[in-house]
Amino acid sequence: MHSMNRKKPSAGKGVSYAKWGYLFILPFFIAYICFTLIPQLMTFYNSLFENYRDGLTQVGPNFVGLKNYVKLFSPDNSGTIGMLKYFGNTIVLWLLGAVPQILVALLLAVFFTSYRLNLKGQQFFKTVIYMPNLIMAAAFSMLFFTLFSPVGPVNQVLLSAGWIDKSIDFLALKVPVRLLISLMNFLMWFGNTTILLMAGIQGIDQSMFEAAEIDGASSLQVFFRVTLPLLAPILVYTIITAMIGGLQMFDVPQILTNAKGTPDRTSMTMVMYLNNYLQTSKNYGMAGAVSVVLFIVSAGLSLFVYNSLSRQYSQAPRRRNRL
């Protein structure tokens, strides 16, 4: 970003190249406006209308003001507020996967960059732990579904070992479903996080570590007093991008629970809820309202990341002790 201020000779011999700049960025902005910006505005606009399909009849579009939002946050027949429940589910599922993901990634990043440990076979380990990130989430969760189904290998092993006498339908139980979703998210993302944090640690001035070592600091002291504070900006960036990614959680729970968020919608995420409105009744009004809530939450998180990043950058390294 700092390069924005660097002056570069652009117009030689009185020829202005500025118009080329506009020409070069034109396709991007046309595509962005057509396929993202206009749809986004349409989404916001839609959230103020009643507009859905009920069987074969089309209802609306009728302007209803903020009625969709009121409906979104009012309790249904069973007394639960759907939106809050699914927001809560998304956070629980995210936390269950992301907390171990970041802790394990931090540990592995320290292992990989430790000069003292000098681990062999790093390329192999990195290749293996990053692999699940590229695997199709739909196929990965279908695989877990077959492995954990009542007739799947996991039940077969438990039965033949005599630990259970009747096969367990893991996907009908709240805790196992949530744990499975989190496990899959953990497996898909901890390798990626490890590699990002590793690059962060490698970017720290080596003389800091050497100085700490000369002062006789133990490995733990080095980690908490040198590595962690200096890694803070990247760690914050990683956590917030993981949060924004977590808000979008969809493929894994959608496929694992067959779009139902079983049991009793305890694994239904915000985007699954949004998808439900779109897929079944083309309810653009309610889906629009859900989107606006999603937008506000992720915009808040993004602002937070920019603020904290710029604050971290402008502070002296010594002051970065808190996290």
Place this chain on the structure above:
Amino acid sequence: MNNKENTRGRIQLIVARTVAYAILIFLSILCLFSFYMLIINSTRSNAQLQAGFTLMPNNNFFVNLKNAWTDASINIPRGMLNSFLIAACTSVLTTYFSALTAYGIHVYRFKLRKFAFYFILAVMMIPPQVSAVGFIQLMYKLKLTNNYLPLILPSIAAPVVFFYMKQYLESVLPMEMVEAARMDGANEFYTFNRIVLPIMKPALAVQMIFSFVSSWNNYFIPALLLDKAEMKTVPIMIAQLRSADYSKFDMGKVYMFILLAILPVLIVYIILSKSIIKGVTAGSVKG
């Protein structure tokens, strides 16, 4: 005393190393085990799968492959072809136009340059699902459902890829080269296509792989726009597999479907893992 401390240090190091390796091996097994089970189970017949669990492969691989490949309701070869087509077009468009945009902002001084740059940075974090409602509605209005254009064309505007390309240009492109091309009377597009793009090859390759993979795996939007059987992509077919009554299915075939869905990406990854892993960090924020 010095000697004593040395041996203590060495023992500590050995313990630390053992713990580190143990953790790494455990996590590697955790990552690989489900895929190992997938490959093993894809070599077993339905009867063998029902009979019990084993870690040893069987000889039913090609029978399962034939059954999955010729299945009447899930046309996996067609799905793979469709997915490949979309992913290939997406990866070419997204890398070319991201590089073009990055070059435009990097090289030319124009009035809206700063605005354009910060605009793209600002929208980078907005989840794509947020505009999905309007996007789907628009595509229905334009009668573009069961069409690949709405899955391919939006990739021209990819903020994350743009940011990566911009950073790459900052580190590799000497302005003298652009100036020299201008002296020789080269047109600006010619300069970009023939001189700058070749310099950007490593960045283009990495981003092509990433965008190919994410398009291949993409499920949310395609599932909302494609409902004709012959237009469906692989992730939609996998979801279809899940919603079917699996107990009536030949499980060997099911495992084979899953294997086929991930195999292309797996092969590319095994060949190019080194440069892919390098590419993970190159575009991210640096400390």
